[in-house]
Amino acid sequence: MIRLQNVTKTFNSDTTAVDNISFHVKEGETFGLVGTSGCGKTTTLKMINRLIEPTSGTITINGNSITSQEPQKLRRNIGYVIQDVGLFPHYTIEQNISTVPKLLEWNERRVQSRSEELLEMVGLSPEIFSERFPESLSGGQQQRVGLARALAADPSIILMDEPFGALDPITKRQIRTEVSKLFKQIKKTIVLVTHDIFEAFEMCDRLCLLDEGKMQQIGTPKELLFHPASDFVDSFLASNRFQLELLSITISNILELKENSELYWSPPSEKDQQDDIQADKSLYEILEEMEQRNHENGAIIHRIDGRVADSLSFSDLLNRFQSYKKDLKIGGEDG
Ligand SMILES: Nc1ncnc2c1ncn2[C@@H]1O[C@H](COP(=O)(O)OP(=O)(O)OP(=O)(O)O)[C@@H](O)[C@H]1O
Ligand SMILES: [Mg+2]
CATH class of the missing domain: 3.40.50.300 (P-loop containing nucleotide triphosphate hydrolases)
Known part of the structure; x- marks a missing residue:
């Protein structure tokens, strides 16, 4: 130190x-x-x-x-x-x-x-x-x-x-x-x-x-x-x-998951196409990747055990982002 x-x-x-x-x-x-x-x-x-x-x-x-x-x-x-x-x-x-x-x-x-x-x-x-x-x-x-x-x-x-x-x-x-x-x-x-x-x-x-x-x-x-x-x-x-x-806000923050949760995602139309995503990825990177992959309708985010954690469109993501921010300002939680 x-x-x-x-x-x-x-x-x-x-x-x-x-x-x-x-x-x-x-x-x-x-x-x-x-x-x-x-x-x-x-x-x-x-x-x-x-x-x-x-x-x-x-x-x-x-x-x-x-x-x-x-x-x-x-x-x-x-x-x-x-x-x-x-x-x-x-x-x-x-x-x-x-x-x-x-x-x-x-x-x-x-x-x-x-x-x-x-x-x-x-x-x-x-x-x-x-x-x-x-x-x-x-x-x-x-x-x-x-x-x-x-x-x-x-x-x-x-x-x-x-x-x-x-x-x-x-x-x-x-x-x-x-x-x-x-x-x-x-x-x-x-x-x-x-x-x-x-x-x-x-x-x-x-x-x-x-x-x-x-x-x-x-x-x-x-x-x-x-x-x-x-x-x-x-x-x-x-x-x-x-x-x-x-x-500064991660995907696991807005999904209320642990930073080390194992997640993967797929586009809504192709549920079999699954890629890992790191739970500590920032929303900035997530949005950028969605854009690059043409996930214009968002993506389905799964836990590694196969359970669907969430299906998120662009606007869902932004809505959750807004409410997470509101909680942060009030609660003073630190990530
Ligand atoms: N050897 C020196 N003699 C006199 N003044 C100095 C000396 N080194 C730095 N300073 C002054 O100390 C101040 C801080 O300088 P410093 O190099 O630490 O800034 P900095 O934050 O790294 O800036 P930058 O982003 O431009 O690199 C400045 O006003 C600089 O002119
Ligand atoms: Mg310097």
Whole structure:
């Protein structure tokens, strides 16, 4: 667990980049730092791996102050991914990925097999990519290598600063979905900096919204949306509210099922055609998929035991969405 307590960073004794912030990041959680340009996200992140030292306040990891270790040693246990990737241009892809394992003096076979395993994991074939140099890779491929490098020595913590910032919207969404899936599998503790609120809502369990170095609210996406702590939080989300609501509410929420329920669905006219659907899929994804599959009359959603859980048209879905929202606002339930 990472814990920041009353952390402040002042540059040149006049710019307070980070102003008395406190939060903790639970083990295995993806925690987002969001807010507009210059609000202190990068400064906060860099204080966690001691690229920047706080002016005051304390930061601990699993109860130990981060100042109790040499910065270099600390950083070997913390993966770090940045927007412009920062691959070493004169190193091959494999050498780039292997930097930290080599520093940790892993034997050669282990280093190589780890590099191959990671390339596979981020969807790049080792046969094709291992021996190539960064300049011969596209931006999105480089970003995947950057991620593989951050994961190389299996750190329990990964810090990511606008990791998908340089990508076009289509590639961005694709990589984001893959990375989200990967993160769920490997159960890392992740701090993600982004000014893209959709990215934050898709990827993060909880978020901290910053403004001018000050914490505005910490909470789940739903808490920020339905129980904003201030007018600032409310207006920060206002222009994208509808889409964010669809992103933060899952199919299992509106069907009142558990997040791990096993479901499949079929179009109303073809009851035999059955595909699994994940119960934690957002309504946004469900609607999008219905649209793509031409399920214009909705879909039948079944439990895995064959019982029909529900038959949902587009408008049923939206009606349930509205009433779920109403309950959320009144009840203060948190998902
Ligand atoms: N080394 C530095 N010296 C002086 N001021 C700095 C330094 N680094 C950051 N700042 C200032 O601190 C504030 C916060 O910067 P920071 O980089 O943390 O913002 P950010 O939220 O990451 O913004 P962006 O979304 O644009 O990356 C800004 O006003 C910035 O100008
Ligand atoms: Mg930044």
